[in-house]
Amino acid sequence: MALSKETVLQIIACHAKGMTVREIAKKAGLEAAQVEVCLQDHGKKPIYNKAKQDEAGKRKKALITDEQKEEVHRLAEEGRTQDYIAKKVGIAPASVSRILNANKEKEPASAATDTSSMDIKQIESSGTVSASKYTIAVRKSQAQRALDITKNILKDIYEYMNESEQRAFDLGEAFGRLCTAIEEEEDENTQT
Numbered sequence: 001m002a003l004s005k006e007t008v009l010q011i012i013a014c015h016a017k018g019m020t021v022r023e024i025a026k027k028a029g030l031e032a033a034q035v036e037v038c039l040q041d042h043g044k045k046p047i048y049n050k051a052k053q054d055e056a057g058k059r060k061k062a063l064i065t066d067e068q069k070e071e072v073h074r075l076a077e078e079g080r081t082q083d084y085i086a087k088k089v090g091i092a093p094a095s096v097s098r099i100l101n102a103n104k105e106k107e108p109a110s111a112a113t114d115t116s117s118m119d120i121k122q123i124e125s126s127g128t129v130s131a132s133k134y135t136i137a138v139r140k141s142q143a144q145r146a147l148d149i150t151k152n153i154l155k156d157i158y159e160y161m162n163e164s165e166q167r168a169f170d171l172g173e174a175f176g177r178l179c180t181a182i183e184e185e186e187d188e189n190t191q192t
Helices: 005-016 021-028 032-041 066-077 082-089 093-106 118-125 131-159 163-191
Strands: none
Touching (some): 005 021, 021 032, 032 082, 066 082, 066 093, 082 093
16 A cells, blocks of 8 residues: 555654654554655665663664564564564564574474474373374474464565455465365265
C-alpha cells in the first residue's frame, strides 16, 4: 500500500527531529517496516534507537529493552527471518543477530534436544523402543518445524506483495488445493 504524500512528509519530518522508526510508526499509525522502507526510499538512514550520551558528551550504545529482546525471541521461535524481526521490533538486524546468538552459547542446539513432538514423548515414556522408531519421530518433528518456518516465511513474503500479486498467489494456492483433492479422490478410487 502506497503512503500518501502527507504521510511521507510526516515521516521525513519526524526523522529529521531524531525520532526512531518505532516512534514514527506509532505517531503515524503505521508498521515499523513501512516507516523504514519509506525512509530508505527517500535516502534517509533509519534510526532504530536513540543514542545516549555520557557526562562527557560521548555517544553511548542505545539500550535494547527486555521487551524488545522477548519479542525477538518470540518471532524467532515462529520462524521469522532476522530482517523481518529487525523491522518488526524496530532494531538493527545486527542487534537481532547478537540477541539470538547470545542464547545459542548458553543452550544446546534445538534440533538435537527438541522433544516437543507428541510422538517423541510417547516413545520415550513407553520404555524400550527401537532406535529407528525414535529416529523417525525426531525426523517427523524436525519436518514439522521446517514446515512451520516455511509457512511463516511465506506469510512474510505475502505481507509485502501488492494486491494483484496477493490475488495471483491466492489463485495458485486454491489451484494447488484443487489438484490435491483430485489426486486424493483418484487414489481412493484406485484403492477400492
